[in-house]
Amino acid sequence: MKTLLKTSLKLFTIVGLLCCLAISTHAQQDDQKAKLSEKYVGEYKTTKAILKVYVEEGQLKLEGPNYPPLDMISSGDHKFFVEAFNMDMEFKKEKDGKFEAVTFSTMDGNSYTATRVESKKSDN
Known part of the structure:
Protein backbone atom coordinates (compact mmCIF):
# COMPACT_ATOMS: atom_id res chain seq x y z
CA MET A 1 0.00 0.00 0.00
CA LYS A 2 2.83 2.41 0.90
CA THR A 3 4.62 1.58 -2.37
CA LEU A 4 1.48 2.25 -4.35
CA LEU A 5 1.00 5.57 -2.55
CA LYS A 6 4.63 6.62 -3.20
CA THR A 7 4.36 5.63 -6.86
CA SER A 8 1.10 7.53 -7.23
CA LEU A 9 2.62 10.61 -5.57
CA LYS A 10 5.66 10.49 -7.89
CA LEU A 11 3.42 10.10 -10.91
CA PHE A 12 1.23 12.99 -9.77
CA THR A 13 4.34 15.18 -9.30
CA ILE A 14 5.65 14.31 -12.78
CA VAL A 15 2.27 15.01 -14.39
CA GLY A 16 2.08 18.34 -12.56
CA LEU A 17 5.55 19.35 -13.73
CA LEU A 18 4.70 18.39 -17.32
CA CYS A 19 1.52 20.46 -17.16
CA CYS A 20 3.47 23.50 -15.89
CA LEU A 21 6.02 23.04 -18.67
CA ALA A 22 3.27 22.78 -21.30
CA ILE A 23 1.54 25.92 -20.00
CA SER A 24 4.85 27.83 -19.98
CA THR A 25 5.70 26.68 -23.51
CA HIS A 26 2.22 27.61 -24.76
CA ALA A 27 2.54 31.09 -23.23
CA GLN A 28 5.93 31.58 -24.91
CA GLN A 29 4.49 30.50 -28.26
CA ASP A 30 1.57 32.93 -27.84
CA ASP A 31 4.03 35.73 -27.07
CA GLN A 32 6.13 34.90 -30.15
CA LYS A 33 3.00 34.74 -32.31
CA ALA A 34 1.84 38.13 -31.01
CA LYS A 35 5.23 39.71 -31.75
CA LEU A 51 -6.96 48.20 -46.20
CA LYS A 52 -6.30 47.78 -42.51
CA VAL A 53 -4.53 44.79 -40.93
CA TYR A 54 -4.85 44.50 -37.16
CA VAL A 55 -5.01 42.00 -34.31
CA GLU A 56 -8.24 41.37 -32.43
CA GLU A 57 -8.34 38.79 -29.64
CA GLY A 58 -5.14 37.18 -30.95
CA GLN A 59 -6.48 36.86 -34.52
CA LEU A 60 -5.11 38.83 -37.47
CA LYS A 61 -7.91 40.65 -39.29
CA LEU A 62 -8.21 42.36 -42.66
CA GLU A 63 -10.68 45.21 -43.03
CA GLY A 64 -11.58 47.39 -45.98
CA PRO A 65 -13.98 50.27 -46.55
CA ASN A 66 -16.86 48.16 -47.91
CA TYR A 67 -16.66 44.94 -45.93
CA PRO A 68 -16.52 43.78 -42.31
CA PRO A 69 -13.36 42.51 -40.62
CA LEU A 70 -12.19 39.19 -42.08
CA ASP A 71 -10.02 36.53 -40.45
CA MET A 72 -6.58 36.02 -41.94
CA ILE A 73 -5.71 32.31 -41.71
CA SER A 74 -1.99 31.51 -41.66
CA SER A 75 -0.96 29.35 -44.62
CA GLY A 76 2.84 29.59 -44.48
CA VAL A 102 1.31 42.70 -49.30
CA THR A 103 0.35 40.89 -52.49
CA PHE A 104 -3.21 39.62 -52.87
CA SER A 105 -3.82 36.71 -55.24
CA THR A 106 -7.28 35.51 -56.20
CA MET A 107 -8.10 32.00 -57.32
CA ASP A 108 -8.90 33.24 -60.86
CA GLY A 109 -5.25 34.26 -61.31
CA ASN A 110 -5.51 37.98 -60.65
CA SER A 111 -3.13 39.63 -58.23
CA TYR A 112 -2.41 43.09 -56.95
CA THR A 113 -0.06 44.64 -54.43
CA ALA A 114 -0.81 47.08 -51.64
CA THR A 115 1.96 49.17 -50.08
CA ARG A 116 2.18 50.12 -46.43
CA VAL A 117 0.97 53.59 -45.57
CA GLU A 118 2.94 55.30 -42.84
CA SER A 119 0.60 56.40 -40.09
CA LYS A 120 0.61 60.07 -39.23
CA LYS A 121 0.95 60.94 -35.59
CA SER A 122 -1.58 63.47 -34.42
CA ASP A 123 -0.52 66.49 -32.39
CA ASN A 124 -2.31 66.67 -29.06
Missing part, protein backbone atom coordinates in the same frame (compact mmCIF):
# COMPACT_ATOMS: atom_id res chain seq x y z
CA LEU A 36 5.23 38.25 -35.27
CA SER A 37 1.65 39.39 -35.87
CA GLU A 38 2.61 42.97 -35.01
CA LYS A 39 4.96 43.01 -38.05
CA TYR A 40 1.91 42.80 -40.32
CA VAL A 41 -0.25 45.37 -38.52
CA GLY A 42 -0.83 48.59 -40.40
CA GLU A 43 -2.60 50.19 -43.31
CA TYR A 44 -1.92 49.16 -46.90
CA LYS A 45 -2.92 51.23 -49.93
CA THR A 46 -4.21 49.69 -53.15
CA THR A 47 -5.17 51.67 -56.24
CA LYS A 48 -8.76 51.79 -54.97
CA ALA A 49 -8.74 51.68 -51.19
CA ILE A 50 -6.83 51.55 -47.95
CA ASP A 77 5.70 31.97 -43.79
CA HIS A 78 4.21 35.46 -44.15
CA LYS A 79 1.30 33.96 -46.11
CA PHE A 80 -2.38 34.04 -45.23
CA PHE A 81 -5.69 32.95 -46.69
CA VAL A 82 -8.89 35.02 -46.54
CA GLU A 83 -11.71 32.51 -46.90
CA ALA A 84 -14.50 35.04 -47.53
CA PHE A 85 -12.79 36.17 -50.75
CA ASN A 86 -11.03 32.88 -51.55
CA MET A 87 -7.84 34.95 -51.68
CA ASP A 88 -4.21 34.44 -50.69
CA MET A 89 -2.08 37.16 -49.12
CA GLU A 90 1.70 37.29 -48.95
CA PHE A 91 3.59 39.97 -47.07
CA LYS A 92 6.79 41.20 -48.74
CA LYS A 93 9.84 43.38 -48.26
CA GLU A 94 10.45 43.36 -44.55
CA LYS A 95 12.15 46.56 -43.37
CA ASP A 96 12.78 47.75 -39.83
CA GLY A 97 10.85 44.79 -38.45
CA LYS A 98 7.71 45.49 -40.48
CA PHE A 99 6.48 44.59 -43.91
CA GLU A 100 6.31 47.23 -46.64
CA ALA A 101 3.83 45.50 -48.96
Whole structure:
Protein backbone atom coordinates (compact mmCIF):
# COMPACT_ATOMS: atom_id res chain seq x y z
CA MET A 1 0.00 0.00 0.00
CA LYS A 2 2.83 2.41 0.90
CA THR A 3 4.62 1.58 -2.37
CA LEU A 4 1.48 2.25 -4.35
CA LEU A 5 1.00 5.57 -2.55
CA LYS A 6 4.63 6.62 -3.20
CA THR A 7 4.36 5.63 -6.86
CA SER A 8 1.10 7.53 -7.23
CA LEU A 9 2.62 10.61 -5.57
CA LYS A 10 5.66 10.49 -7.89
CA LEU A 11 3.42 10.10 -10.91
CA PHE A 12 1.23 12.99 -9.77
CA THR A 13 4.34 15.18 -9.30
CA ILE A 14 5.65 14.31 -12.78
CA VAL A 15 2.27 15.01 -14.39
CA GLY A 16 2.08 18.34 -12.56
CA LEU A 17 5.55 19.35 -13.73
CA LEU A 18 4.70 18.39 -17.32
CA CYS A 19 1.52 20.46 -17.16
CA CYS A 20 3.47 23.50 -15.89
CA LEU A 21 6.02 23.04 -18.67
CA ALA A 22 3.27 22.78 -21.30
CA ILE A 23 1.54 25.92 -20.00
CA SER A 24 4.85 27.83 -19.98
CA THR A 25 5.70 26.68 -23.51
CA HIS A 26 2.22 27.61 -24.76
CA ALA A 27 2.54 31.09 -23.23
CA GLN A 28 5.93 31.58 -24.91
CA GLN A 29 4.49 30.50 -28.26
CA ASP A 30 1.57 32.93 -27.84
CA ASP A 31 4.03 35.73 -27.07
CA GLN A 32 6.13 34.90 -30.15
CA LYS A 33 3.00 34.74 -32.31
CA ALA A 34 1.84 38.13 -31.01
CA LYS A 35 5.23 39.71 -31.75
CA LEU A 36 5.23 38.25 -35.27
CA SER A 37 1.65 39.39 -35.87
CA GLU A 38 2.61 42.97 -35.01
CA LYS A 39 4.96 43.01 -38.05
CA TYR A 40 1.91 42.80 -40.32
CA VAL A 41 -0.25 45.37 -38.52
CA GLY A 42 -0.83 48.59 -40.40
CA GLU A 43 -2.60 50.19 -43.31
CA TYR A 44 -1.92 49.16 -46.90
CA LYS A 45 -2.92 51.23 -49.93
CA THR A 46 -4.21 49.69 -53.15
CA THR A 47 -5.17 51.67 -56.24
CA LYS A 48 -8.76 51.79 -54.97
CA ALA A 49 -8.74 51.68 -51.19
CA ILE A 50 -6.83 51.55 -47.95
CA LEU A 51 -6.96 48.20 -46.20
CA LYS A 52 -6.30 47.78 -42.51
CA VAL A 53 -4.53 44.79 -40.93
CA TYR A 54 -4.85 44.50 -37.16
CA VAL A 55 -5.01 42.00 -34.31
CA GLU A 56 -8.24 41.37 -32.43
CA GLU A 57 -8.34 38.79 -29.64
CA GLY A 58 -5.14 37.18 -30.95
CA GLN A 59 -6.48 36.86 -34.52
CA LEU A 60 -5.11 38.83 -37.47
CA LYS A 61 -7.91 40.65 -39.29
CA LEU A 62 -8.21 42.36 -42.66
CA GLU A 63 -10.68 45.21 -43.03
CA GLY A 64 -11.58 47.39 -45.98
CA PRO A 65 -13.98 50.27 -46.55
CA ASN A 66 -16.86 48.16 -47.91
CA TYR A 67 -16.66 44.94 -45.93
CA PRO A 68 -16.52 43.78 -42.31
CA PRO A 69 -13.36 42.51 -40.62
CA LEU A 70 -12.19 39.19 -42.08
CA ASP A 71 -10.02 36.53 -40.45
CA MET A 72 -6.58 36.02 -41.94
CA ILE A 73 -5.71 32.31 -41.71
CA SER A 74 -1.99 31.51 -41.66
CA SER A 75 -0.96 29.35 -44.62
CA GLY A 76 2.84 29.59 -44.48
CA ASP A 77 5.70 31.97 -43.79
CA HIS A 78 4.21 35.46 -44.15
CA LYS A 79 1.30 33.96 -46.11
CA PHE A 80 -2.38 34.04 -45.23
CA PHE A 81 -5.69 32.95 -46.69
CA VAL A 82 -8.89 35.02 -46.54
CA GLU A 83 -11.71 32.51 -46.90
CA ALA A 84 -14.50 35.04 -47.53
CA PHE A 85 -12.79 36.17 -50.75
CA ASN A 86 -11.03 32.88 -51.55
CA MET A 87 -7.84 34.95 -51.68
CA ASP A 88 -4.21 34.44 -50.69
CA MET A 89 -2.08 37.16 -49.12
CA GLU A 90 1.70 37.29 -48.95
CA PHE A 91 3.59 39.97 -47.07
CA LYS A 92 6.79 41.20 -48.74
CA LYS A 93 9.84 43.38 -48.26
CA GLU A 94 10.45 43.36 -44.55
CA LYS A 95 12.15 46.56 -43.37
CA ASP A 96 12.78 47.75 -39.83
CA GLY A 97 10.85 44.79 -38.45
CA LYS A 98 7.71 45.49 -40.48
CA PHE A 99 6.48 44.59 -43.91
CA GLU A 100 6.31 47.23 -46.64
CA ALA A 101 3.83 45.50 -48.96
CA VAL A 102 1.31 42.70 -49.30
CA THR A 103 0.35 40.89 -52.49
CA PHE A 104 -3.21 39.62 -52.87
CA SER A 105 -3.82 36.71 -55.24
CA THR A 106 -7.28 35.51 -56.20
CA MET A 107 -8.10 32.00 -57.32
CA ASP A 108 -8.90 33.24 -60.86
CA GLY A 109 -5.25 34.26 -61.31
CA ASN A 110 -5.51 37.98 -60.65
CA SER A 111 -3.13 39.63 -58.23
CA TYR A 112 -2.41 43.09 -56.95
CA THR A 113 -0.06 44.64 -54.43
CA ALA A 114 -0.81 47.08 -51.64
CA THR A 115 1.96 49.17 -50.08
CA ARG A 116 2.18 50.12 -46.43
CA VAL A 117 0.97 53.59 -45.57
CA GLU A 118 2.94 55.30 -42.84
CA SER A 119 0.60 56.40 -40.09
CA LYS A 120 0.61 60.07 -39.23
CA LYS A 121 0.95 60.94 -35.59
CA SER A 122 -1.58 63.47 -34.42
CA ASP A 123 -0.52 66.49 -32.39
CA ASN A 124 -2.31 66.67 -29.06
